[in-house]
Amino acid sequence: MTEPQRYTANEILTVLSARQLRDGQVVFAGVGVPLLAATLAQRTRCPGLTILFEGGVIGAFVEPGKLPPSTNDQRCTKRANMVLGSAEVLLLLQRGYVDVGFMGGAQIDQYGNLNSSFIGDPAHPKTRLPGTGGGNDISSLANMIVAMKHEKRRFVEHVDFITSPGFIRGSDSRAKSGLPTGGMFRVVTELAVFSFEDEERRMKVAALNPGVTRDEVQDKTGFELIFDDDLAITEPPSEHELATLRLLDPERLFTA
Amino acid sequence: MNEGSVKPYLQLREELSRRDKSLREKVVTLEEAASFVQDGASVGIGGSTMSRTPMAMIWALIRARKKNLTCSRSIVSTEGDLLFGSGICDHMVTSWFAQGILWGLSKVMRHHVEKGSARYDEWSHMAVGMRFRAGAMGVPFMPIRSMLGSDVLKQRPEAKEIDCPFTGEKLLLVPALNPDVALIHVQRCDAYGNAQIDGLQFMDIDLAMAANRVILTTERIVSNDQIRRAPDETKIPFFCVDAVVEVPYGCAPHECYGAYEPMMQHMEAYVAQANGDPVGGFKDYLDRYVYGPKLWTEFLAMIGMDEVLDASRRGRSIYDD
Numbered sequence: 001m002t003e004p005q006r007y008t009a010n011e012i013l014t015v016l017s018a019r020q021l022r023d024g025q026v027v028f029a030g031v032g033v034p035l036l037a038a039t040l041a042q043r044t045r046c047p048g049l050t051i052l053f054e055g056g057v058i059g060a061f062v063e064p065g066k067l068p069p070s071t072n073d074q075r076c077t078k079r080a081n082m083v084l085g086s087a088e089v090l091l092l093l094q095r096g097y098v099d100v101g102f103m104g105g106a107q108i109d110q111y112g113n114l115n116s117s118f119i120g121d122p123a124h125p126k127t128r129l130p131g132t133g134g135g136n137d138i139s140s141l142a143n144m145i146v147a148m149k150h151e152k153r154r155f156v157e158h159v160d161f162i163t164s165p166g167f168i169r170g171s172d173s174r175a176k177s178g179l180p181t182g183g184m185f186r187v188v189t190e191l192a193v194f195s196f197e198d199e200e201r202r203m204k205v206a207a208l209n210p211g212v213t214r215d216e217v218q219d220k221t222g223f224e225l226i227f228d229d230d231l232a233i234t235e236p237p238s239e240h241e242l243a244t245l246r247l248l249d250p251e252r253l254f255t256a
Numbered sequence: 257m258n259e260g261s262v263k264p265y266l267q268l269r270e271e272l273s274r275r276d277k278s279l280r281e282k283v284v285t286l287e288e289a290a291s292f293v294q295d296g297a298s299v300g301i302g303g304s305t306m307s308r309t310p311m312a313m314i315w316a317l318i319r320a321r322k323k324n325l326t327c328s329r330s331i332v333s334t335e336g337d338l339l340f341g342s343g344i345c346d347h348m349v350t351s352w353f354a355q356g357i358l359w360g361l362s363k364v365m366r367h368h369v370e371k372g373s374a375r376y377d378e379w380s381h382m383a384v385g386m387r388f389r390a391g392a393m394g395v396p397f398m399p400i401r402s403m404l405g406s407d408v409l410k411q412r413p414e415a416k417e418i419d420c421p422f423t424g425e426k427l428l429l430v431p432a433l434n435p436d437v438a439l440i441h442v443q444r445c446d447a448y449g450n451a452q453i454d455g456l457q458f459m460d461i462d463l464a465m466a467a468n469r470v471i472l473t474t475e476r477i478v479s480n481d482q483i484r485r486a487p488d489e490t491k492i493p494f495f496c497v498d499a500v501v502e503v504p505y506g507c508a509p510h511e512c513y514g515a516y517e518p519m520m521q522h523m524e525a526y527v528a529q530a531n532g533d534p535v536g537g538f539k540d541y542l543d544r545y546v547y548g549p550k551l552w553t554e555f556l557a558m559i560g561m562d563e564v565l566d567a568s569r570r571g572r573s574i575y576d577d
Contacts, residue, residue: 031357032357054381055304055305055307055456055458056456056457056458057456069306069356069357069358069518069520070305070306070307070331070333070356070357072304072305072306072307072331072456072458073305073306073307073511073517073518074307074455074456074511074513074514074517074571074574075517076456077455077456077513077574078574083455083456083457084457085385085457085458085459085461085462086304086330086381086385086456086457086458086459087382087385087386087388087389087459087462090381090382090385091382093382093402094382094400094401094402117378117407117408122407122411125369125370126370127361127366127370128361128365128366128369128370128376129361130352130353130354130361130362130365131350131351131352131353131376131378132351132352132378132380132381132408133331133351133352133381134351134380134381134382135380136351136380136381136402136403136406136408137380137381137382137383137402137403140380140401140402140403140404140405140406141401141402161407162405162406162407162408163406163407163408164406165404165405165406168405173405174405177404177405177426178401178404178405178417178425178426178427178428179401179404179405180425253358
């Protein structure tokens, strides 16, 4: 990028993730950037966005400067329409009430499968990661937006372990596994916005972030990318988006 | 074929029929309550992440030097470190295990799982909930539509994929979880164990119904008249409950809805020390904060008046506007 940075990597990630949401949707958001991005969308273009948290919250309205440290904290319930049990809120996904599942990712592959469980062989793991939480349920049952950092070690051909399913091995393998609904819709990084092509269900670049080149994205990706024929260039974050975001997260808990 | 720990229905009923379900006062001390948990028991833990964690009860179990506990919880935070690191628990059943999203990975959990001294069985969050639900319902399993196609499922042969007898669709059956004992912290209950929970319930109601014994810790014990004034707030009925312990700030340094938020300075200091050195640093924390104090109130004093009061102000602020 030629001009001096007006925003951090996490800030553009959050702003562009927020732009994927539509007013009136019901979104199930994980902690961190998803929570922040959903709240940003709610405070800018989508006042009628209904945010669900896995702690058991419907219609969250998180307060600026009081971001919850997890989606199970009392701060998540502020001005909510309803609190309910954890199983009950997750069952809303299964029943089909959720338009968009929205979460972060540690490692993703070309079919949008996410790993947050193991690095290396699960029987003798090099690293035992925290695990799925609600991630597997959300990605099994809803259309997904994933927001994550773009690094070669995070964008791999095949994840070590499928914690949260994307399109599994591509084509119709997801439906054949017993997941006839949902699937990856968008992946957002500080470099680009990705969608998935209809046949093999492989990741493709839908739009480049401002100032980012095709080579740069490919270089930081561990598999060969498909570029959309109508490859777009994303509008940079507006002053309003950045100002609202910084108001929400003044301590930069999730946007450092 | 009895896969894993699913109890036959007659055994489940028989165990319950042996419990004293009468209306009686059940108030005991933390130490007495700890004696209700046998070595080798399966222990269901209420709350989730840093919320309504029955921390004082876990603290008492560690001090009582329990052995070989298998614990289950929706989502595990620093209490999981304490359970593994103290050696009282060598098997955790949950969906997520770290100190908190702000701090990345738990080096304590990693140390014990990666060297093989403790086991972490991973299920999806909903699967944990539906396992408690099945346990609460007195049925051996519940069908769910997640985990299918994932490697999480490949690690869990206890779950069974079936073709639905009605539709032919693929479903996953997750086995009932009926812990020997549940540890649940609530805002208030009476001496009989009628428990009222404010805010997020997590999986606690199913957990209470599923378990074969329930130990309640509570911010305060109120009269039965007080309970009867707002019976809609009662979430756990007395006949599920075997012991009641009054422990103000019983979730510290985690939060209790409407009472206090997490004590983040203590949490940050703990994480820095434990992740800095998951063996020596962790042991120093345990010696100082768990084995060291004579009483729970002494542990609270070590967290510090400033931090406890600030957490209380933030916690109660939920009712300010």
